[in-house]
Amino acid sequence: MKNLLEIFKKGVFKENPVLILMLGLCSVLAVSTSVVNAAGMTLAFSFVLIGSEVTISLMRNFIPKTLRVPIFIVVIGSFTTIMSLLLQAFLPDLNKALGIFIPLVVVNCIIIGRIEAFASKKSLSESIFDALGMGFGYGIVIISIGAIRELLGSGTILGYPVFGSNYKAALFFILPPGAFLVIGIEIAILNKVLSVSKRKREI
């Protein structure tokens, strides 16, 4: 069990897919204009990630080496399409808000990366915890960026105005440059935290 928790923790901190592995950046920056959008994206992404890692892990002994890539694509693509159809049917507003980034989950480097490096080689339980960890790590980043951008860029949190309805927020943060700036700051902070803890351990 300790091993599984280690795998989960790695996905959140040391091997955070977005801030450390630098994967999945497109969706993180594009959809983080509000907390609701960011949370929705996390759910959509996690659904496909968990489904794909579980399926591939279950099948891992039956996948011929030469068919690896096409099979991965079929599995990830199927989960993405299923997720997309479910969203269109049951959460149409979220579907509209996330737009083109729903089908783009299929090429999200995190999913392909984890399947290639992990799920295709490790057991089912390990793959589940890896998917959960990576999904959680992704979620923390995109939701925190979403919170900052929404708060500073629209003056609201979860749609509720925080500074009063006449407050003119710094639009910059909702716009593309703001996204780049906020993620840059988050990476810097995480790097600092990791290097400080590394030095502490060396002492």
Next chain:
Amino acid sequence: MQDSKEIFKLGITLGLICLIAGFALSATYSFTKDRISENQRKALILAQKEIFPEASEFRKLDISEVKIGSATIIEAYESIGEGEKHIGYIATAFTPGYGGNIVFVLGISYDGSIKGVKVTEQTETPGLGANITKPAFLKQFAGKTLKDEFIVKKDIKPVTSATISSRSITKGVKEILGYIIKQSGEKNR
């Protein structure tokens, strides 16, 4: 011989996986497709009802997607009130804006004046051009006819610091208004 046996095995494996995937996909599709088209229908009715709350029915008109100037009309309905009374027309169209296409719904009363305009999709600059969705800006169109100029900063007050977005939607509304009135005039002949 070993080679062709290998290829056969690979083919079977891939085929099996595609079969399972295909089954899962078509199952999900048939499970969701009614709900999806229902959602789309509901969204359209919502926009139409907002402009013509007194209408009891919207009858689809047989027009094809056609470009008028810079705007493109997608579909049009006739608004029918109680007792088969013709109240007006309602059209869905899109026109290029500052950041992409602006999709809007235009309601026209039977006397040729605008009943209302609603912007349903846009990718203008948030906080600036995106404010063309606000009623404060859109209500300016109500009551206008083809006799009006539809010129931003003359008879239409633009959204602050978003002249291009304001101009785009104004031009689009004028073009669609002209088209509907022309088409309905020809129908009545």
Next chain:
Amino acid sequence: MGEIQHLMNIFINAAFAQNFVFIRFLALCSFVGMTTSMSNAVGMGGAVTFVTVMASVISYAVFQFILIPLHLGYLQTIAFILTIAVFVQLVEIYLKKVVPSLYRAMGIYLPLIATNCMILAIALLNVTEGFNLLEATVFSFGASIGYVLALVVLAGIRERLNYAKIPSIFKGYPLIFFIAAFIAVAFMGLQGIAR
């Protein structure tokens, strides 16, 4: 004349006004990873341009001649990504056999291109924007040029960064994103030039 102007509009929109890297947030993984040197940037840019335009056309054909007649529109995502992956694989095999020097130059980029979200996005956008084949080709070419521009600009800056003193907390990726933020501001000024 109107037709040419319309196509120019699409091109300028795709390359500048709605630049795929700085405004649409696509292809960021390669933007960050392939700009360590100008040669990498140009190489990746050229490879992506080629794959994007070709894959765009093929996906368009798949959509028009296979998906629509069979009412399988909802499978467009999976069909397009398979098309792109197969195409990239074929290109790789062809280059390896026929033009090995080009393969050695492009070889490392090719597997990465299949996961480039911009290519799939363009295939999907061609459908949702309702482009005809010519418009789709111009659109994908314009988008690719915008992508090459983005990579080249950042690679140029990064090469010069090697000679600058940077606080350790910002070294590496944080600084790259700050730079991207400024370039994005510049590109936002280009919005609205296409009507």
